[in-house]
Amino acid sequence: MKKYLSFMCGILVVFFGNAQEKKLAVTDINMENIKYPFPVKELPLQIQGQDLKMAYMDLQPQKPNGKTVLLLHGKNFSAIYWEQTAGDLAQAGFRVIMPDQIGFGKSSKPTNIQYSFQLLAQNTKKVLDELKITKVSVLGHSMGGMLATRFALMYPEMTEKLILENPIGLEDWKTVVPYQSVDDWYASELQQNYDKMKAYQKEFYYGGDWKPEYEKWLAAPAGWTLHKDYPIIAKSSALAYDMIFTQPVVYELENIKAPTLLLIGQRDRTALGKAKAPKEVQQTLGNYPALGKMTAKKILDSELVTLDNVGHLPHIEAYGRFIAPLLAFLNK
Template sequence: MKQHTFLILFFAVFQTAFSQPDRPVLDIMLTNYEYPFEMHYLDMNNQNQQLKMAYMDVAAKNPNGKTVVLLHGKNFNGAYWKTTIEALAKEGYRVIVPDQIGFGKSSKPVGYQFTFQQLAQNTKAVLEELDIDKIYLLGHSMGGMLATRFALMYPERVEKLVLENPIGLEDWKVVAPYTSINSNYQKELKADYETTKKYQLGSYYDNQWKTDYDEWVYLLTGWAKHPDYPIVAMNNAQTSDMIFTQPVVYEFQNIKVPTLLIIGTRDRTAIGKDNVKDPEVAAKMGQYQLLGKETQKRIADSQLVELDNVGHLPHIEAFDRFITPLKEFLK
């Protein structure tokens, strides 16, 4: 009996040790987490609040005079672009990587109205601070929606647009019920390492986990035990609402710049799908092997690169297959 009890305790401790990394609790500005490159901060008065917008500004190895701006997804921040930054800088590009307000090392405001237009203006403010006019713009996931909005608002600034598994290729609110900010907030308060990893394992990586992926779970949940975490949870709930209620799918035909779509066709990301009661309707959501083709038809001057057996994160899951068409398009 004692041996049986010991084994139960041993495996419980073993499972806990490998499901929750023994790493420091992060503060909500990630001051105790080091990004891959030096951070810079833009002070801005935004919606009557004094905010700081963090960004990396990485110089080219042998400058070609071009600048690439990388926009992160909702469940990430600028840190996950490390290998992409290194590859582009090696090719001669200056690379600017902002953390949007509410994310990463940027301010987490209270009572902020999150819109893609506001985030686009904030991104433009960083470029103006750096005296950068023309850019190549790459957005992943939520960053793809933001990149689309930016290109629609400031087409004179965007020379080329790249959308990597962007969300927003369909209008989920047509078929999925609305979830209030308060409900999303309560859900965010319960987020932890295990539930977040389980979601990413199934949704992003087809149940094939690599230890490298742990970093992105840590950056999402490492601040969950910090006393200021409720502010982060509310920002997360507000940006979820922004994504659900502010579609860009009806405006793809208005994009006037050369565009590349890089689509991992295994991706099944669809906001609100879990709340759809009709299984047949839910099964039709997030079909990226179809959505990529449909979107490419809507954007006049566009190309589509499909990556078979790759999910929501091509630049993490299949970097070599991602970077090759990206570099070719930017030439």
């Protein structure tokens, strides 16, 4: 009887998993079939001998306060997930710039360039230069926090304020985690599908609690896995993972000059390659309560806001608790 029940449960899991995948729409390689919340513009770039395009949204407030906020997305997302944040910032008078980095969202997906945070910061500055913006407050989430930090270090004269929302790169994983080559990351990315991506986000982003509103941020990237050109996406993603793993910002935090707000969900335990680390090391990685305090001590002019029982995505999981301190900090 037990064997029969286990067999039937297995059939149901496969059935409903396949049913969900059948309902999932295929996402075009540059998200041409995905509607963004605000008009999208493109900036042509020539990078390492290639003609590429960088997509971005530029949301203008009805009653401008003269300030601009730059929102930088994380690794498993694009600028689309800033919809609510950008709307409220614009309502408060801020102009809001939301780029899709090269390799993400509606931007080009090159598979044979060297990805670096310096390159992404340069590209982002070119967008601002195109728009004749000379001063910004920079908000980065997850991988975007690494990029925001690099931007602030490279362009201190442009960076009025820095906001880091559960940034990664606050510890050097490569000192304790075995190195994975781009080929290793690529092979892993080729195995991705909706069910795997949802299981990862549910466990590591939302503490095992999945809500219907999270689906919209998963559907588009999961839809890539159904596209005939998904290997291009997978290779671009693998190059980005290598960039993240090999270019931590932890050693340069003391050099940040801009006033900085750290918004840290305390349940977060994100760490790249954690599963490949020795068992005794795994428990020490991605300890955001400790990482937040450590980072606040390193950045001279910083303020730490801790968000209890919130994971890696405060602006999605606990929006009210995220936006209030953000607006207070920006309006100082």
